Amino acid sequence: MARTLYDKLWDAHVVSQFDDGGALIYIDRQLLHEVSSPQAFAALRENGHALRRVDAHLAVADHAVPTLGRATDIADPQARAQVALLAANCAEFGIRNITLDDQRQGIVHVIGPEQGFTLPGITLVCGDSHTATHGAFGALAFGIGTSEIACVLATQTLRQTRAKTLRITLDGTPGAGITSKDMILSIIGSIGAAGAAGYAIEFAGPAVRAMSMEARMTLSNMTIEAGARIGLIAPDDTTFAYLKGRPLAPAGAAWDAAKTWWRRLPSDEDAVFDREITVDTAEIAPQVSWGTSPDQVMPVTGTIPQPASESEAKAIAYMGLEPGSALAGLPIDHVFIGSCTNGRIEDLRAAAGLIGGGSVAAGVRALVVPGSGLVKRQAEAEGLHKIFLRAGFEWRDAGCSLCVAMNDDRLPAGARCASTSNRNFEGRQGIGARTHLMSPVMAAAAALTGRITDVRGLL
Amino acid sequence: MTPFRSVRSVAVPMPDANIDTDIILPARFLLQTEKVGLGRHAFYERRFDPAGKAIGGFPFNDPRFAGAAILVAGDNFGCGSSREQAVWALIDLGLACVIAPGFGEIFAANCARNGVLAVTLPKAEVASLLADAEAGRVLAVDLDSQIVTDGRGRELAFAFPPHSRAALLNGWDEPTMILATQGDAIAAFEARSRADQPWLWSKTNG
Numbered sequence: 001m002a003r004t005l006y007d008k009l010w011d012a013h014v015v016s017q018f019d020d021g022g023a024l025i026y027i028d029r030q031l032l033h034e035v036s037s038p039q040a041f042a043a044l045r046e047n048g049h050a051l052r053r054v055d056a057h058l059a060v061a062d063h064a065v066p067t068l069g070r071a072t073d074i075a076d077p078q079a080r081a082q083v084a085l086l087a088a089n090c091a092e093f094g095i096r097n098i099t100l101d102d103q104r105q106g107i108v109h110v111i112g113p114e115q116g117f118t119l120p121g122i123t124l125v126c127g128d129s130h131t132a133t134h135g136a137f138g139a140l141a142f143g144i145g146t147s148e149i150a151c152v153l154a155t156q157t158l159r160q161t162r163a164k165t166l167r168i169t170l171d172g173t174p175g176a177g178i179t180s181k182d183m184i185l186s187i188i189g190s191i192g193a194a195g196a197a198g199y200a201i202e203f204a205g206p207a208v209r210a211m212s213m214e215a216r217m218t219l220s221n222m223t224i225e226a227g228a229r230i231g232l233i234a235p236d237d238t239t240f241a242y243l244k245g246r247p248l249a250p251a252g253a254a255w256d257a258a259k260t261w262w263r264r265l266p267s268d269e270d271a272v273f274d275r276e277i278t279v280d281t282a283e284i285a286p287q288v289s290w291g292t293s294p295d296q297v298m299p300v301t302g303t304i305p306q307p308a309s310e311s312e313a314k315a316i317a318y319m320g321l322e323p324g325s326a327l328a329g330l331p332i333d334h335v336f337i338g339s340c341t342n343g344r345i346e347d348l349r350a351a352a353g354l355i356g357g358g359s360v361a362a363g364v365r366a367l368v369v370p371g372s373g374l375v376k377r378q379a380e381a382e383g384l385h386k387i388f389l390r391a392g393f394e395w396r397d398a399g400c401s402l403c404v405a406m407n408d409d410r411l412p413a414g415a416r417c418a419s420t421s422n423r424n425f426e427g428r429q430g431i432g433a434r435t436h437l438m439s440p441v442m443a444a445a446a447a448l449t450g451r452i453t454d455v456r457g458l459l
Numbered sequence: 460m461t462p463f464r465s466v467r468s469v470a471v472p473m474p475d476a477n478i479d480t481d482i483i484l485p486a487r488f489l490l491q492t493e494k495v496g497l498g499r500h501a502f503y504e505r506r507f508d509p510a511g512k513a514i515g516g517f518p519f520n521d522p523r524f525a526g527a528a529i530l531v532a533g534d535n536f537g538c539g540s541s542r543e544q545a546v547w548a549l550i551d552l553g554l555a556c557v558i559a560p561g562f563g564e565i566f567a568a569n570c571a572r573n574g575v576l577a578v579t580l581p582k583a584e585v586a587s588l589l590a591d592a593e594a595g596r597v598l599a600v601d602l603d604s605q606i607v608t609d610g611r612g613r614e615l616a617f618a619f620p621p622h623s624r625a626a627l628l629n630g631w632d633e634p635t636m637i638l639a640t641q642g643d644a645i646a647a648f649e650a651r652s653r654a655d656q657p658w659l660w661s662k663t664n665g
C-alpha cells in the first residue's frame with residue numbers, strides 16, 4: 001500500500017504494536033537542554049533506572065544562558081546552577097555536553113542539524129516544543145515533556161499514538177522579500193493555533209523543493225504554533241548536500257548506504273493523506289502578528305481588526321493597539337533577530353543584505369543573536385557582523401535570548417518588539433512586553449525605519 | 460505517579476481560548492530545577508500585580524474557588540511550550556483534573572504522566588460546565604466510568620485512551636512498565652537497527 005513519509009517513519013520505529021492503537025516507538029536520538037532535563041535525571045535516579053544508550057543523546061545549554069560576557073561566570077545564581085546541573089548530570093551519565101565555552105554551543109535546534117546529529121529517517125525528541133524543526137530533514141521529530149525525557153533516557157522508547165496526516169502543498173513562486181517565515185505565519189493564521197492538532201504535517205510542493213535547509217527549518221519549526229507536534233519535509237539532494245561532511249553525519253561507505261536508505265523515505269506518489277491544504281505562495285504578502293497568539297497574524301498591509309471575541313479584545317488591549325488602525329507604520333522600540341526559527345546564517349545574511357549601509361532608527365534598540373557559535377563565526381567570516389555593528393545593532397553570543405524571557409535578555413513592560421522568534425505570547429519577551437512576529441528582512445526593515453514596515457518598499 | 464480515580468469539588472473557570480504554558484508558568488520561573496513549589500508562580504502575571512499583590516477577580520485568587528481540584532478551561536488549553544513545569548504548578552495549586560474542548564498535545568501528555576486527568580468534552584458541554592463553575596456548583600469526575608457529573612446532576616461521558624486510563628488509575632510509572640514488559644522487544648529492535656542502519660550506532664558520542 002502507498003505510504004506517506006510519516007507512515008514510513010512511524011512503521012520503521014514500531015517496537016511493539018498494542019491493541020488499543022498505541023505503539024511503543026523507538027527513539028534514535030535525544031537532544032537535552034538545561035531547562036527540561038534536571039527533573040528527568042532526578043527521576044532516573046529515583047527509580048533506579050540506568051541510562052540505556054549513552055551515544056543517543058547530545059546536550060547543550062541555551063535557554064538560560066547570557067548572550068553577553070561569556071568569559072565570566074553566569075551572573076544569575078539560579079541560571080548558573082541550572083547550567084552547572086546539566087553539565088554535572090551529563091558527566092555522571094557520560095552524555096556528551098557542548099559547554100558554553102565551546103564554539104559549537106547554540107540553540108538546541110540549531111546545533112542538532114549543524115552537527116549532523118539530526119538525520120533523515122530517524123526519530124528525534126527533545127524536551128522542547130520546537131523539536132518539530134528537525135522534521136525539515138525527514139526525521140520524525142517532536143517535542144516532549146520531562147517525564148518523557150526520563151522515559152527515553154531509561155528505555156529509548158516512548159508510547160505514542162499515530163497521528164493523522166496533513167499535507168500542506170506550497171505551490172507557486174513567492175514574491176520578492178517573501179520568506180518561509182511569511183508562509184508559515186500565513187498558514188497558522190488561516191488554520192488557527194489549534195488547526196493542525198492531532199496531525200503530523202508534511203510540507204510539500206515546488207516552493208518547498210526550492211527552499212534551502214535553513215528556510216525549511218523555519219517552516220517546520222513553527223508547526224507547533226499550528227497545534228501540530230510534527231512538521232515533516234521529505235529529504236532530497238538539498239538535504240544531503242547540507243548534511244554531507246557534518247561531524248556526526250555518516251561518512252564514506254556509511255554515507256552512501258544511508259543515502260540509499262533515505263531516498264526511500266519520500267511519500268509514495270499515490271499516498272493518501274487524511275487532509276490536504278494547498279497554498280499559492282505567490283499570493284503571500286509579508287506577515288506580521290498583531291495579537292498574543294501566533295494565529296493573530298495578518299499581511300503587513302492589514303488593519304487591526306475589530307475584536308470578534310473577548311480574547312481578541314484582551315489581545316488588542318495587551319498589545320496597545322487601536323482597532324481599525326493600520327499595522328504598517330506602528331512605531332517599535334526593539335528589534336530581535338535570532339531564535340531557533342530565524343537565527344541561522346541565511347537569516348543573518350538576509351537581514352544584513354537589507355540593512356546594507358543603513359542604520360538603526362533613533363530610539364530603537366536592536367539585537368542580533370546568532371543561533372549558534374558556528375553561525376556567529378560564519379557570519380563574522382562573511383563580514384556580516386560589521387554591517388550589523390555599523391548600523392547600530394548589538395552583536396551577541398548564541399542562545400535563546402529574547403525569544404524567551406528567562407535569561408538576561410528581557411524587554412520592559414509596554415516595549416514593542418519586531419521579532420523573528422516564534423511566539424507572541426503575553427510576557428514571552430518580558431512582563432508586559434509586546435511582540436510582533438515577522439521574518440528577518442521585515443525585522444531589519446523595522447530596525448531601519450523604527451516602524452513596522454513593508455519590506456517590499458525597501459528592496 | 461499518583462493514581463487518579465475520581466474527584467469531586469468546586470471548579471475554577473478559565474474560559475479564554477489558547478491559554479499557553481507561558482501564561483500557566485512564566486518562563487522566568489523555569490530556572491528552578493525541582494518539581495515542587497511551583498504553584499506560587501502559576502499564572503503569575505494574571506494573578507499578581509507588579510507589587511506582588513493578588514489581583515481581585517482572577518479565579519485563583521477568588522475564595523469561592525478555594526480548594527478546587529478541577530479547572531474548566533477554554534479551547535487549546537496548555538498550548539505552546541512543552542514545559543512540564545506547567546503541570547507541576549497546577550498540581551501544586553491542588554488541581555487534579557482539567558476539562559477543556561481541546562488541549563495542547565504535549566501538555567495533555569504531560570498531564571497523563573503526572574496523575575492529572577485532562578478531559579476533552581465538546582464546546583457546548585464545556586460552556587455549561589463553565590457556567591456551573593462560575594456559580595460555585597460542585598462537579599464530579601470519575602475516570603473509572605469516564606463520566607463527568609455537572610453541577611445539576613447531568614452525566615457527561617468522555618472518551619479516554621485505554622492505556623492512559625489504566626496508567627492513571629493504577630499510578631503506573633511508564634519507564635518501569637516498559638522495561639518490565641518490553642525489554643525483549645526493545646533489544647530485538649535495537650539488533651535490527653544495528654544491522655539495517657549501522658550509521659546510527661557509531662560516532663554520535665565522538
Ligand code: SF4
Binds near residue numbers: 108109
Ligand atoms: S529559541 Fe526560543 S523557541 Fe527556540 S528553543 Fe530557544 S526558547 Fe525555545
